[in-house]
Amino acid sequence: MAENIDTDTVRDSEICSHAFEAHEQYQGAMAPPIYQTSLFTFPNLERFTEVMRDERSHFVYSRGLNPTVKLLEEKLAALERGEMAKAFGSGMGAISATMMTLLSAGDHVLLVNQAYGPTRQLLEQMARFGIDFDECSGDSRDVERALRPETRLIYIESPSSMRMELADLEGIASIARAHGILTAIDNTWATPLFQKPLTLGIDLSLHTLSKYIGGHSDLVGGAVIGRRELVARIFEHGHQLLGAALSPHSAFLALRGLRTLPVRMRQHQSNVLDVIQYLAVQQEITAIHHPCLATGEAALWVEKQLSGQAGLLSFEIDNPTYARIAGFINALQTFRIGVSWGGYESLAISQRQPDDTGPTLIRLAIGLEAPELLIEDLKRGFQTLR
Structure with missing residues (x-):
């Protein structure tokens, strides 16, 4: 050691x-x-x-x-x-x-x-x-x-x-x-x-x-x-x-x-679990990717390996065209558009291309803002899909 x-x-x-x-x-x-x-x-x-x-x-x-x-x-x-x-x-x-x-x-x-x-x-x-x-x-x-x-x-x-x-x-x-x-x-x-x-x-x-x-x-x-x-x-x-x-x-x-890492990670965890609870009932979502939702053998790995849940997740929507994904992300006001993650700010990106090729995932980095603020922002995105 x-x-x-x-x-x-x-x-x-x-x-x-x-x-x-x-x-x-x-x-x-x-x-x-x-x-x-x-x-x-x-x-x-x-x-x-x-x-x-x-x-x-x-x-x-x-x-x-x-x-x-x-x-x-x-x-x-x-x-x-x-x-x-x-x-x-x-x-x-x-x-x-x-x-x-x-x-x-x-x-x-x-x-x-x-x-x-x-x-x-x-x-x-x-x-x-x-x-x-x-x-x-x-x-x-x-x-x-x-x-x-x-x-x-x-x-x-x-x-x-x-x-x-x-x-x-x-x-x-x-x-x-x-x-x-x-x-x-x-x-x-x-x-x-x-x-x-x-x-x-x-x-x-x-x-x-x-x-x-x-x-x-x-x-x-x-x-x-x-x-x-x-x-x-x-x-x-x-x-x-x-x-x-x-x-x-x-x-x-x-x-x-490092001095604030334990405090920040607890808040990232709390925030992401609140956001996932909201996303789980949205009818436009076809899949959510986060370890807290793991099933089968993967759930056993989570139990053995992870002592907490970080704030990075991704999800997929029905009919995942570039236009629909872009409309969703562009409607967000609290979430910013940018690579990386782990800071105070919440971020959203997708690698979908204008010709409708590439991954269909929307990735969210859940930051340290109040979870109710993040959920209200996500509602703006889902309004564009309806």
Whole structure:
């Protein structure tokens, strides 16, 4: 586990707020300082020479280690019950560094559930280097059937960010261990508060810090958490050589976001459940996608894996033409139209195209506004469908 803290006895809320902070070193400042510097200097050449023998354990240059970024990494590792975390300049920075470090020519990746679009695009680009991939559902039996002798990584999204698909994390991790295959999950939807994949046997947990952890739509960042040996490899190769370092200021904003993450996630959960209750009785809706509505085996996975419900959902309407979907979304006034999610504001998007091709989903990111305000706004959208 992360150093100097017993994660069996310390609450997640304490990790988010005060853990690892050394206020006596901050001159009593309540907010940890931003070490806004590109480099660190040394009193003599002997000390510099000594430090450079183990650069990744010392503050030398902020592309590697920086005190503000390191504090964020310590908190993230503790929240995920991992040994080490490394922060990146974006979620895709974390994903790219992970795959570039762990994969070689001839390797095969298995994507579980509908992957984030740029993740899939990255693997399509990596085909130039002899890396192949396939996709399958989150059922561990489907995963085992889809494995190849050359499979080296199972990359999971659960819940996924469009259809909120789920995966049997414990089952997949067991199969992967039996075949000597690494597992990684994009855990952004749930946050470390609502899902801890490492405790279920997954090797690496990745996050886009831009979403719930940042929480204010004002930073871009990413992180990867797992065993020290694995994350240290990603730090040495993928992070240092690809250069997607998180800035000290963005780390400061993420630390600020962590302080209120437990409170915000409780409110996101309360709001989304109210909105889903309203959506469930709308006659124009043919399907709602959210883990709280899971049935069958997926419901068992929810019970085992998720300790809470985040605010991202999607739904489908009857006769889902572009015109009807556009009319619905354009009628909304409180919901804004934009990608991403996890901030205060509620958002709505669809990937349906004007020629009536593409996904028919309407995705809602339920923010922190009063739920009655959001429901009144959705009523405006449904009026356009009637």
